[in-house]
Amino acid sequence: MKKTQRLIVALLLSSSVAFVGCNRSSGGSNVSRATGWSINNKKGGFQYNTKYKGQQTAPGLVFIEGGSFTKGRVQDDIMHDWNNTPTQQNVQSFYMDETEVTNLMYLEYLDWLKRVFGAPDSPYRLIYEAALPDTLVWRSSLGFNEDMVKNYLRHPAFQNNPVVGVSWNQAVNFAKWRTERVNEKVLEREGYLKRDITVVDSVSSESGKDKKDINRLIRPESTFNTELYLTQPRTLFGDSIINYIGKNSERQTPGKKDSLSFAGRESGILFPEYRLPTETEWEYAALALNELREYNLYRGKKKYPWDGEYTRSNNKRTQGDQLANFKQGKGDYSGIQGWSSDGADITAPVMSYPPNDFGLYDMSGNVTEWVADVYRPIIDDEANDFNYYRGNVFQKTQINEEGKTVIIESDEFLSQLEALNNDPTLEKANDSVTYAERLPNGKINVLNFPGEIVTENVDKEDTSLRTNYFTADNRDYRDGDPGSKRSDKKDDDDAKMYNAPDFKPNQKDESEGKTSLISNKVRVIKGGSWRDRAFWLDPAQRRFLPEFMATDYIGFRCAMSYLGQKPQKKKPRG
Numbered sequence: 001m002k003k004t005q006r007l008i009v010a011l012l013l014s015s016s017v018a019f020v021g022c023n024r025s026s027g028g029s030n031v032s033r034a035t036g037w038s039i040n041n042k043k044g045g046f047q048y049n050t051k052y053k054g055q056q057t058a059p060g061l062v063f064i065e066g067g068s069f070t071k072g073r074v075q076d077d078i079m080h081d082w083n084n085t086p087t088q089q090n091v092q093s094f095y096m097d098e099t100e101v102t103n104l105m106y107l108e109y110l111d112w113l114k115r116v117f118g119a120p121d122s123p124y125r126l127i128y129e130a131a132l133p134d135t136l137v138w139r140s141s142l143g144f145n146e147d148m149v150k151n152y153l154r155h156p157a158f159q160n161n162p163v164v165g166v167s168w169n170q171a172v173n174f175a176k177w178r179t180e181r182v183n184e185k186v187l188e189r190e191g192y193l194k195r196d197i198t199v200v201d202s203v204s205s206e207s208g209k210d211k212k213d214i215n216r217l218i219r220p221e222s223t224f225n226t227e228l229y230l231t232q233p234r235t236l237f238g239d240s241i242i243n244y245i246g247k248n249s250e251r252q253t254p255g256k257k258d259s260l261s262f263a264g265r266e267s268g269i270l271f272p273e274y275r276l277p278t279e280t281e282w283e284y285a286a287l288a289l290n291e292l293r294e295y296n297l298y299r300g301k302k303k304y305p306w307d308g309e310y311t312r313s314n315n316k317r318t319q320g321d322q323l324a325n326f327k328q329g330k331g332d333y334s335g336i337q338g339w340s341s342d343g344a345d346i347t348a349p350v351m352s353y354p355p356n357d358f359g360l361y362d363m364s365g366n367v368t369e370w371v372a373d374v375y376r377p378i379i380d381d382e383a384n385d386f387n388y389y390r391g392n393v394f395q396k397t398q399i400n401e402e403g404k405t406v407i408i409e410s411d412e413f414l415s416q417l418e419a420l421n422n423d424p425t426l427e428k429a430n431d432s433v434t435y436a437e438r439l440p441n442g443k444i445n446v447l448n449f450p451g452e453i454v455t456e457n458v459d460k461e462d463t464s465l466r467t468n469y470f471t472a473d474n475r476d477y478r479d480g481d482p483g484s485k486r487s488d489k490k491d492d493d494d495a496k497m498y499n500a501p502d503f504k505p506n507q508k509d510e511s512e513g514k515t516s517l518i519s520n521k522v523r524v525i526k527g528g529s530w531r532d533r534a535f536w537l538d539p540a541q542r543r544f545l546p547e548f549m550a551t552d553y554i555g556f557r558c559a560m561s562y563l564g565q566k567p568q569k570k571k572p573r574g
Contacts, residue, residue, distance in 0.1 A: 052268045055563050058182055061095035062359045064285050065567060071388070072379060072539045073281055075303040083377035084540060090386050091284045093566055097360045097557035098548075099350035100162035100369065101174065103153055106133070109174055112181070116220050122412050124220045125434075126421060130446045131173060133165035137552040148346070151227040160349040162367045168276075168523045168547035169445045171370050171556040175274040178558065183226045183270045191248035192263045203531035221410035222451035226270060228407070233262045235407060236451065277559035278389040279524045279542065281352055286527065286539035288356040304537055306362040311534050313354075323353055324365030324537055325530050333530065344551075347530055364537040367555035368529040374475045375524045375544035383478055393473040395455040396462065398433075406454040408435060413450045420444050439548040475520040480561035487548040521547050529553035 016453075029050040030039045039046050057063060069091070072084045096195035110131060118128035138148035152158050153165070166174075188191040228236045237244045241260075249260050263269055277285070286305050292298045303309055304324050313321045322342035327333050335341040343352060347366055355361045374391040381388070398406040416429035416436050421444070428437045433456070435448045457472035471477075523545050531553040535541070545554070 006259065008511070018263050035496050043541075055268075055271075058095065058271045058560055060097050060558075061560055062098045063562070064094050064096055064289075064358055066091045066562075067284075069284055069287065069289055069298075072540050072542075073301070075301065075538055076535060081428070084542065085290055085379060085381075087379050087381035087388075088385060089280050089284075089381070091280055092387055093562040094277075094281055095560040095562060096285050096358075096360060097280070097559070098359065100367055100555045100557050101171075102160050102350055104159040105161040106166070106174065107159075109177055112177070114257075120382040122220070123418065126417050126444055127446050127449070130436075130444050130478045131170060134167075134550045135161060135165055137165040137551065138199050155278055156199070158347075160351075161347045162346065162350060162362075164367060164552050164555050166551045166554070166556065167550045168545075169275060169439070170550075174556075175276060175558050178274045179271070180224050180226055181275070183229075184224045184541060186269055186271065187229075187263060187430065188246070189225065190263065190269055191246040193244055193246050193249075195246075216473075220450070223449055225449070225452050226273075227453055228451065229262070229517075230265050230270070231453070232407075234260075247495060247526070272561045272563060274560055276370055276386070276556060279371045279373040279526060280388045281559055282369065282371045282526050282537050285358055285360055286356070288358045288360070291357040292475070305360075305539060306354065324528070325353070326365045326528050326537060327531055327533055329533075337567040344530060347555075351456055357521045363527060363539065365528050365532075366530060367533070368525045368527050368536075368543070368553055370554060370556040371524050373524045373527055374520055375518060375522045376476075376479065376544075377518075379477050390475065390477070392469075394458045394462075394472050394474070396458050397455045398454040408448055408451040408452050408454055409448050413448075415512050417444070418445075441548055445548070473520075493519075518544065 030041075031037075032039055032046070037045065039048055039050060067090070069089060070086050071089045073086045074084045077084065099362060113128040113131055117124035132151055135149050135153055138427050139151060152161070153163070178209065184193065188195055222236065222238065225236065234241060249262055263547040287302055288305055289298050289302060289305060292300050292302065304311070304323070305315070308314060311323055311325055311326070319415045320339055322328075322335065322340070325342050325348045328335055328342070334343070334345040342348075344366075344367075348362075350366075351361050352364060353365070356363055371388060372391055376390060379388070380390075400406050413435050416434070419429035420426055420436055420438055422437075424442065426438060428434045433454060436446045438445055439445050459472070461470075463470050474533055523546075525545055526541075527539065528534070528541075536543075545551070
């Protein structure tokens with residue numbers, strides 16, 4: 001009888017152990033909960049970073065926790081500007097630059113371009129020339145500003161001032177360059193690339209005096225590209241791959257002899273791209289409504305990025321000081337001498353004024369800033385109230401007849417540059433694939449570098465039977481209602497109210513055929529500047545300018561998406 005009881009107990013225990021074993025993964029994070037097979041086995045098999053601890057903060061950025069807010073709530077609507085209709089929006093968490101991009105940061109970009117592409121006899125020199133800011137924005141018919149023309153960008157006295165004279169196109173290209181340099185540095189730090197491969201002067205390396213420098217040469221025909229590294233690292237480095245890879249890449253892949261290991265997307269060590277913030281992200285970050293939070297509600301309204309209804313500080317130590325750099329009145333850019341001055345007549349060095357509650361500086365004043373969005377007076381919250389953004393052009397990787405990814409060849413790239421350089425009337429050298437284009441002001445804008453993956457717009461097959469998007473170009477999606485369209489042609493069903501014909505180079509009459517000042521190449525600018533009255537300091541205010549133009553009062557800062565769920569730490573209530 002006792003033996004029978006013992007047997008029953010043993011069977012019950014074994015069944016309970018088996019039950020637990022089926023519901024809990026034994027062996028920790030390196031055992032699959034789906035199949036029970038090993039993950040990250042030294043002998044091979046499925047490899048994945050199961051110890052990922054979350055996205056690290058990239059250089060220069062500040063984390064902005066997402067949430068909901070009312071976009072477009074202008075506190076002083078004295079102009080009755082109907083394009084600021086308040087809409088409820090939700091924003092995912094993201095990162096944003098702590099300050100505006102400074103002259104020093106932009107000069108680093110120019111220096112890199114000059115070393116790689118800017119040799120006087122190099123056919124690539126147009127890449128460097130296209131990135132140069134327009135210093136002539138400081139000129140005025142009735143103003144003495146020639147010293148700014150000559151010195152503002154490069155003189156050390158202005159190194160920490162925000163860069164100006166930069167168009168939207170140039171700001172986008174800077175963000176792309178910044179992505180590649182930061183990720184290249186990450187791969188060096190993690191041992192996937194050799195150290196100091198980007199600091200060598202390519203011109204001096206070609207002299208052949210130092211063979212080590214030749215091995216680490218920055219190649220104009222194929223610079224580092226994150227996406228190409230993730231998908232085709234061997235193509236990126238070519239035959240000289242052994243001269244670029246680090247110790248971690250030299251380690252053998254489990255189960256494979258004489259193989260190289262690369263950091264994939266699964267490793268989680270590479271950052272998402274630097275980019276311009278969307279208008280919704282910018283306004284949300286500028287408002288910093290977290291200081292008004294009580295429980296799960298916002299108590300009160302904010303007129304400026306700081307607390308209070310006025311532009312002057314009420315702090316005992318700084319009482320009366322201006323909290324932003326703006327034009328205080330006609331002929332009054334800096335205030336009278338002394339404590340009431342805002343400390344600047346033109347732009348001020350970044351961090352000259354207190355940050356908002358997110359830790360961001362100069363979200364009002366100093367310079368107006370480019371954002372990513374294409375401008376339209378109407379914010380269509382009925383279409384989307386989550387991560388709202390107008391400007392999507394959906395693309396895909398171009399695949400050739402052999403089923404391989406198409407890479408930008410240096411010969412084809414140079415031929416387009418030379419064609420644009422030789423013919424001032426040419427808008428683009430190739431209608432199907434465009435690597436560079438001529439802007440309406442006559443300047444050349446470089447869209448891609450040699451060695452990058454060629455992309456193309458998605459087609460009807462890609463959008464077939466989808467419910468979330470229907471076309472590749474969504475910049476003028478829901479652009480006005482049929483009753484408000486304007487067109488020179490009768491019964492033009494494709495006419496859009498706000499999408500005016502684009503400016504063309506050397507167009508004699510720029511008003512010809514125009515229905516408005518707004519097109520798909522007109523972008524939103526946000527925040528007041530040193531040239532603006534206090535009215536424009538309200539983060540909800542919005543203006544626009546063609547993406548190829550530049551001024552002495554428009555700068556920019558970068559943003560980056562946050563990958564993963566919102567932080568789970570609960571903030572104290574009240």
